[in-house]
Amino acid sequence: MPPFSPGVRSFFRAFGARPKAELHLHLEGAIAPSTLVRLARRFREPLFPDLASVRARQGAGDFRDFLALYRDVCRCLKAPADYAAVARDLVRRLSRENITYAEVYVSPAVIERIGLDWAAVRSAIEPVFLGFERASGRRIVVLLDSVRQWGPEAANRVLELHEGSPWPRVAGFGLGGDESSVPAGEFRGVFDRVRRLSLAPLVHAGEWGGAESVAAALDDLGPARIAHGFRAAEDPSVVAALVRLRTPLDICPTSNSATRALLPGERHPVLELLRAGVRVSLSTDDPGLFRTTLRKEFLAVARLGATARELEALLSNGFRGALRPGRQAARTRS
Numbered sequence: 001m002p003p004f005s006p007g008v009r010s011f012f013r014a015f016g017a018r019p020k021a022e023l024h025l026h027l028e029g030a031i032a033p034s035t036l037v038r039l040a041r042r043f044r045e046p047l048f049p050d051l052a053s054v055r056a057r058q059g060a061g062d063f064r065d066f067l068a069l070y071r072d073v074c075r076c077l078k079a080p081a082d083y084a085a086v087a088r089d090l091v092r093r094l095s096r097e098n099i100t101y102a103e104v105y106v107s108p109a110v111i112e113r114i115g116l117d118w119a120a121v122r123s124a125i126e127p128v129f130l131g132f133e134r135a136s137g138r139r140i141v142v143l144l145d146s147v148r149q150w151g152p153e154a155a156n157r158v159l160e161l162h163e164g165s166p167w168p169r170v171a172g173f174g175l176g177g178d179e180s181s182v183p184a185g186e187f188r189g190v191f192d193r194v195r196r197l198s199l200a201p202l203v204h205a206g207e208w209g210g211a212e213s214v215a216a217a218l219d220d221l222g223p224a225r226i227a228h229g230f231r232a233a234e235d236p237s238v239v240a241a242l243v244r245l246r247t248p249l250d251i252c253p254t255s256n257s258a259t260r261a262l263l264p265g266e267r268h269p270v271l272e273l274l275r276a277g278v279r280v281s282l283s284t285d286d287p288g289l290f291r292t293t294l295r296k297e298f299l300a301v302a303r304l305g306a307t308a309r310e311l312e313a314l315l316s317n318g319f320r321g322a323l324r325p326g327r328q329a330a331r332t333r334s
Contacts, residue, residue: 007308015295021101021318022094022283022294024227024250026145026176027083027125028073028110029286030090036288039076039085047072058291062260063208067178069289074114080124083111087128091140093287097294100138101322105174107145108161109154118161129169141323143172143202149181155190163197171323172200174227179209184216191221200224200323206249207261211235218245225250225321228261232278233269239276248279248321253300254292255285271304274313281317
């Protein structure tokens with residue numbers, strides 16, 4: 001690998017002090033390993049008895065292994081106060097990295113599945129986020145999330161909870177989980193309801209399902225943004241559609257490598273997408289589980305050959321793609 005150019009070196013010298021936006025974060029995945037061990041040790045047979053046990057599962061295996069890890073992390077969250085602890089881990093990280101705007105996926109579907117009350121968890125998280133904002137002048141926006149393999153019924157339950165008691169911090173609704181499990185078209189009614197609630201529709205696609213999953217998301221759901229989406233590069237017509245529709249991609253290179261969505265030895269196409277005119281931003285996805293930072297994500301792209309100008313574009317695209325509560329930020333599905 002050739003040394004970085006003077007412009008790229010200058011970019012990274014100033015990186016820490018510059019304001020940054022991050023659009024693809026999952027709350028449970030932001031848990032610090034030390035917090036995970038502390039919460040796990042309350043049980044007779046802890047899933048994570050020590051830091052070594054956490055490290056052994058970070059970045060090990062493939063996407064199925066990661067889903068199992070995520071499930072086990074959630075099994076350690078047994079009270080609203082545990083979610084508040086994870087939220088504190090998150091805001092400390094935002095402060096360390098000078099991330100001044102963050103959008104965070106929070107899943108009522110997961111919270112109810114592990115036996116907690118959504119309203120109580122929300123009430124535990126909100127003071128953490130609000131206190132951080134008041135102390136720092138930064139902004140956290142929540143994206144409600146449902147698990148794709150649990151189907152439209154679970155997604156509608158999330159919207160029902162929000163409609164019954166809206167959380168002003170919420171700006172969007174996302175569909176995560178296993179993108180190959182349920183076709184995008186089965187969620188059309190859900191996403192129509194998302195728009196009626198003035199939430200921005202978001203969807204995970206193009207991580208494992210290939211370019212066709214991105215095309216299906218665009219055609220059936222009309223998202224404001226797509227999480228991951230890098231497999232769109234396999235089909236020029238899908239890339240052209242992303243450019244034409246101005247649909248941004250929230251790309252997470254470390255996550256893609258750690259879950260083997262990007263095959264060993266395969267070059268990540270993030271720069272090819274950016275150079276084709278796709279609005280790409282960088283995020284960490286689950287920084288506590290992938291041992292990454294936003295700086296590491298930018299370094300990964302710099303090692304692929306990004307110029308200083310391209311790194312600047314990735315940085316500014318984080319702010320360009322940001323949502324705002326109460327403002328729908330998506331095209332109408334045709």
